[in-house]
Amino acid sequence: MKLWNYIKEEAISNCRNMGYILFRRRDLKQLRSYIFARATVANVGPGLPHIFYKRWPKLAPYPREIEVEITTRCHLKCIHCEHTYWSEENRDLSFDEYKHILSQFPGLWWINTTGEGSSFLNKDFIRILEYTKKKGVFVKFVESFTNLKRDEMEAVIKLGVERIYCSMEGATAKTYEEIRRGASFNKVLENLKIFDDLKKKYQSPLPEISFRYVIMGNNYQELPDFIRLIKKLNVSNTINIVGTLDFKEIQHLSIKKRDDYLKELNRIADECDIDIPLGDTIMQPPITQCSCWVQPYIMMGGYVMPCCGVMMANRRDFLRKNCLGNIFEKPFTEIWNSPRYKALRNGVPQKTGTLDPMCIGCRSFNTLGRV
Numbered sequence: 001m002k003l004w005n006y007i008k009e010e011a012i013s014n015c016r017n018m019g020y021i022l023f024r025r026r027d028l029k030q031l032r033s034y035i036f037a038r039a040t041v042a043n044v045g046p047g048l049p050h051i052f053y054k055r056w057p058k059l060a061p062y063p064r065e066i067e068v069e070i071t072t073r074c075h076l077k078c079i080h081c082e083h084t085y086w087s088e089e090n091r092d093l094s095f096d097e098y099k100h101i102l103s104q105f106p107g108l109w110w111i112n113t114t115g116e117g118s119s120f121l122n123k124d125f126i127r128i129l130e131y132t133k134k135k136g137v138f139v140k141f142v143e144s145f146t147n148l149k150r151d152e153m154e155a156v157i158k159l160g161v162e163r164i165y166c167s168m169e170g171a172t173a174k175t176y177e178e179i180r181r182g183a184s185f186n187k188v189l190e191n192l193k194i195f196d197d198l199k200k201k202y203q204s205p206l207p208e209i210s211f212r213y214v215i216m217g218n219n220y221q222e223l224p225d226f227i228r229l230i231k232k233l234n235v236s237n238t239i240n241i242v243g244t245l246d247f248k249e250i251q252h253l254s255i256k257k258r259d260d261y262l263k264e265l266n267r268i269a270d271e272c273d274i275d276i277p278l279g280d281t282i283m284q285p286p287i288t289q290c291s292c293w294v295q296p297y298i299m300m301g302g303y304v305m306p307c308c309g310v311m312m313a314n315r316r317d318f319l320r321k322n323c324l325g326n327i328f329e330k331p332f333t334e335i336w337n338s339p340r341y342k343a344l345r346n347g348v349p350q351k352t353g354t355l356d357p358m359c360i361g362c363r364s365f366n367t368l369g370r371v
Contacts, residue, residue: 029136037138069115082314171225231272302328
């Protein structure tokens with residue numbers, strides 16, 4: 001999608017959704033967080049302040065956007081996911097633990113309530129969403145739409161959750177179900193239709209749906225048809241294309257970026273009026289362009305990561321051992337202002353010098369020469 005079309009679509013979407021929040025929900029806190037999140041958070045808009053954070057990290061404020069791991073339980077065995085290969089004990093974040101985490105971020109605008117699992121398997125998830133929305137925070141989470149119940153769909157619509165990323169890796173049942181083992185392709189399409197019908201029933205443009213497609217050797221050929229499928233479904237106009245991660249069990253799935261193929265995808269996307277931003281795991285820009293550290297990730301057990309870019313690489317023992325601190329053991333303000341955390345933030349934009357152990361080998365940015 002051309003830049004002008006993107007700007008136009010963003011403006012139309014913002015006006016529609018802000019109008020819904022203001023006139024139908026009359027929720028000024030949510031309206032405020034929606035406006036600020038769309039303007040400042042890179043995940044949901046242009047992320048304007050990130051231009052300055054990348055160059056002058058000391059300008060970054062105390063975190064206003066975070067990600068929290070809600071559960072490590074999952075009902076699927078996806079071939080590209082670390083969860084399929086680990087020996088972790090499954091557990092849920094309790095509601096009290098979640099409240100404690102949010103209490104550490106009084107100026108929060110945006111949160112991603114997703115972990116290495118399926119959030120709705122946490123029995124407190126709807127309660128967690130209710131609590132978060134009462135604070136007027138922009139909420140995003142990732143969902144496979146494989147086992148969503150109608151009452152859960154209605155709950156997230158009525159609560160005004162802003163965005164859901166639907167993970168799909170195939171345009172046919174055969175490919176999709178070979179990758180997402182335990183899932184039903186047709187059930188996902190059915191649930192997406194039900195969800196869209198419920199949004200129309202409640203006259204709500206929210207939650208916005210975006211798709212995420214992990215490209216691998218056994219599904220890249222279906223991406224053109226997937227773009228056409230999303231056009232036909234008419235529930236979203238965005239597909240975020242990302243690459244596989246890098247751990248030994250899935251190295252055989254990865255493919256190299258092909259500029260000729262990506263050019264063809266962009267042509268098809270333009271024809272279908274679908275936006276296909278390429279995720280950092282495809283492009284891998286230099287680490288000096290990273291500002292992801294403004295968005296800390298709270299791993300199950302309270303372990304603080306600089307961002308989600310260090311996750312999903314099947315090395316959770318390493319992450320616990322090398323974390324920046326534990327939010328259940330000390331206030332996040334102390335962790336954020338610690339010498340190590342400051343050194344990490346200030347070191348990322350530098351062209352030379354050793355990176356913090358958490359950043360070395362990042363899946364999203366190229367760290368060669370910085371070990």
